Amino acid sequence: MIKAKWLYSELPISLAQLSNAMKDHQYTESSGFGFLLTNSSPSKLVGKYIEKLVRKTLVEDPFGHTSEIEVISYYVCQFNWSSKSNYMYISEPPRSLRKFSSKLHDLTGLGLVLSEVNVAPDQWIELIESNADYLKILKISSYGIRVSQNSTAKISVAGGSDVRDEFSELVSSRRYLVDSVKFEAGFSNLIVNGELTKTGVCRLKSANAGFILEKLRDALESSSRHIFY
Structure with a gap:
């Protein structure tokens, strides 16, 4: 069973231009955020946006000593656009789309529309x-x-x-x-x-x-x- 969430979108740039912008901001471990594309063409754009989330927490052992450890998790948003439609979908959507939509605004500038249906x-x-x-x-x-x-x-x-x-x-x-x-x-x-x-x-x-x-x-x-x- 898969889950997908549909959104209405209007892009101020073409899918090819958005693809190039995403390729210029590919995910790396050093940056901790970026895009990974699996299908990029003038008519299709499929991939994911990833952010590495690092949280530090204190752990106390049975003897009363505390130590600091890092807990690493990943925010992943999988997207699928088609040039033939204003409707795109997010596969296995994360709890919030805010990180993804914010990064899209950074890449496209004014004119981006991303709304619930x-x-x-x-x-x-x-x-x-x-x-x-x-x-x-x-x-x-x-x-x-x-x-x-x-x-x-x-x-x-x-x-x-x-x-x-x-x-x-x-x-x-x-x-x-x-x-x-x-x-x-x-x-x-x-x-x-x-x-x-x-x-x-x-x-x-x-x-x-x-x-x-x-x-x-x-x-x-x-x-x-x-x-x-």
Whole structure:
């Protein structure tokens, strides 16, 4: 199972220019930060940003003596851009993207946009379904369902087969928002199990996750709206 977080981006420079800038700031142990690229072309930019984090801490032994040791960890942010889309994704995203976005601003200057997406998962999955051999929604989690003048409800419907009919019957004509969907889909001989959320996070289990992520990128182009922060 892999996890990816989708972001909306606008770059003030081309991918080729950004690639060259990243190559000029490659990671080294001496600097403790920088980029490592795995795919760099005019149409694709894939790699990771790394920062070495060193923390000193005091350790006391059983005899009451204290010594200072260094604890080393690494901040890693794996990114994937395509020149054909304004949507990029972060694989196995770190807890915060601040270090990564700050370094991008340093490289690109003014004009960089990097924002979270706010997408309707049910619309996102319908666009994916149009390119799949088959697709089953196995769980729908929704919220904002009005049950009285002063209260709303959350509803989740799950099953071993497609649950869309059961969900529609349950919510009837009430207004609702979808928080996440879990699904199974087939593309030729490739089977994928996954989950999509309203914040653009996806979790996928597939023999070719890269292929599915590109399908998700294509679908995002016409299904999402973004918010800036």
